Amino acid sequence: MIPQLVTVRRRRADGRWRRLFIPVVPVALLLSPLLLLAVVGGVVACFMFDVRPLGALRGIGRVLWALPGTRFEFEEGRTALHVRIR
Amino acid sequence: MSEQRRQILEMLAEGKITADEAERLINAVEREQPESSLGIGARSKAKPKYLRVVLNSADGSGGQDRINVQVPLQLLRAGVRLTSLIPPRAITLANEELDKSGFPIDLNELKPQQLEELIDHLDEVIVDIDDADTSIRVFCE
Incomplete structure (x- = not known):
């Protein structure tokens, strides 16, 4: 399943948490014109660097599908950054 | 030798069951054992994600x-x-x-x-x- 929600939590030096919820599918739909440009750019890059475009697309799809469950948490003193992909 | 198999052989020696019955019981025990041992193995070693x-x-x-x-x-x-x-x-x-x-x-x-x-x-x-x-x-x- 592709990622549904990315949660970014940041703790400032004053101890306050800031949360950012990014719903992946709506954001991807919103940015679809840019994504289309990125795909075209990617295909051109594939031909330039002698990489199979379909293989690259499949590989990126696999990476995207495998992303849910990923979690990064960094804490340093009073500051912290937590990123979760669900 | 498993405990169940020993009990079956003892019952056969005492004449409580016939040789055919003993064979059927032993076959049933043998069928049951690999399944249960597989189950324990799968439970104890769940695949990490x-x-x-x-x-x-x-x-x-x-x-x-x-x-x-x-x-x-x-x-x-x-x-x-x-x-x-x-x-x-x-x-x-x-x-x-x-x-x-x-x-x-x-x-x-x-x-x-x-x-x-x-x-x-x-x-x-x-x-x-x-x-x-x-x-x-x-x-x-």
Whole structure:
């Protein structure tokens, strides 16, 4: 399943948490014109660097599908950054 | 010899059951045993899903630095499969640079299947480093 929600939590030096919820599918739909440009750019890059475009697309799809469950948490003193992909 | 099989043979020796009945009972016990042993094995060794890296470190001011990374093993597999897309020209260049740096490694010999096998066996790897101020744990769960 592709990622549904990315949660970014940041703790400032004053101890306050800031949360950012990014719903992946709506954001991807919103940015679809840019994504289309990125795909075209990617295909051109594939031909330039002698990489199979379909293989690259499949590989990126696999990476995207495998992303849910990923979690990064960094804490340093009073500051912290937590990123979760669900 | 299992306890159940011993009991069946004792019943046969005492004449409580016939040889045919004993054979049927032993067959039933044999059918049951591999299934139950498989079940125990599967339960005790559930396949891990994530690679975890946990680092705890005391900073100079008495605070605590912490890094906690959880990466799905499926993501590692997907990343490994991306290596098959690397064009041969790039691999040749990388080989040459490695050779120049004193690492005569031929990346052509490294197959994605071997890397996948490596990931499959990661569940048995535990790295545990303990220092006075720092502890690092790498494991699968």
